[in-house]
Amino acid sequence: MVPSTSAVFKDSLCGTVLTIIYSLETIMLAINLSFKVPADKAGEVEGALRAHAEHMKNTYLPENADGSNPVEAYFTKAVELNNPTNPDDGTTGCIIFTVNEKWLEAEHIQKHMAKTMAAPHWDRIAAAMQYANVSVMGEIFYDMA
Numbered sequence: 472m473v474p475s476t477s478a479v480f481k482d483s484l485c486g487t488v489l490t491i492i493y494s495l496e497t498i499m500l501a502i503n504l505s506f507k508v509p510a511d512k513a514g515e516v517e518g519a520l521r522a523h524a525e526h527m528k529n530t531y532l533p534e535n536a537d538g539s540n541p542v543e544a545y546f547t548k549a550v551e552l553n554n555p556t557n558p559d560d561g562t563t564g565c566i567i568f569t570v571n572e573k574w575l576e577a578e579h580i581q582k583h584m585a586k587t588m589a590a591p592h593w594d595r596i597a598a599a600m601q602y603a604n605v606s607v608m609g610e611i612f613y614d615m616a
Contacts, residue, residue, distance in 0.1 A: 499542075499573060499574075499575070499614075500573070500574040500575070500576070500577060500579075500580055501571070501572060501573050501574065502570070502571075502572040502574070502580060502583075503569065503570065503571050503572075504568075504569065504570035504571075504603055505567070505568070505569050505603060505604050506567065506568040506569070506599060506602045506603045506604075507551065507565050507566075507567055507602055507604070508565060508566050508567075508568065508599075508602045509564060509565055509566075510564050510565065510566055512602070513566040513568075515595070515598070515599065516566075516568055516599045516602060517548065517566075517568065518595065519592060519595035519596050519598070519599045520546055520568055520570060520596075520599070522591075522592035522595060522596075523546075523570070523587065523590075523592055523596060524546055526586075526587065526590050526592060527541070527544060530586060531544075538575070539576070539578075539579040539582060539583075540579075541572045541573060541574050541579075541583070542573040542574060542575060543571075543572070543573040543616075544570075544571065544572040544573070545571050546568065546569065546570050546571070547567075547568065547569045547571070548566060548567070548568050549566070549567050550562050550565075550566060550567075551563040551564075551565040551566065551567050
């Protein structure tokens with residue numbers, strides 16, 4: 472087993488899920504954001520996340536020579552089910568969004584956070600944080616890659 476560190480942090484005012492994983496064999500760092508949003512507010516959060524996706528596309532070009540691009544990044548959206556094992560039981564009225572980014576270096580995450588906070592869409596991301604949960608120093612214990 473590879474030693475690692477993990478901790479969970481929940482902020483009731485704004486919830487950013489920031490998961491950073493440290494391993495002695497291979498260092499893989501991740502940012503994970505999870506938002507549970509009432510359906511009538513989902514458009515606002517989705518707009519902020521789409522703006523962030525566009526920011527990432529424009530910031531982390533494939534030909535980036537400094538190696539600071541994320542290893543992987545994807546965002547998801549799903550209707551929250553009352554009973555995940557039986558969709559016929561209906562929905563909660565909330566939409567779940569996730570932002571998932573893998574990074575090679577803590578320095579790259581720090582630079583990414585600074586770039587994001589300086590970006591025009593930052594106020595929209597900050598406003599969306601009221602719907603997010605927070606996890607810091609989470610551990611990736613399985614990766615199919």
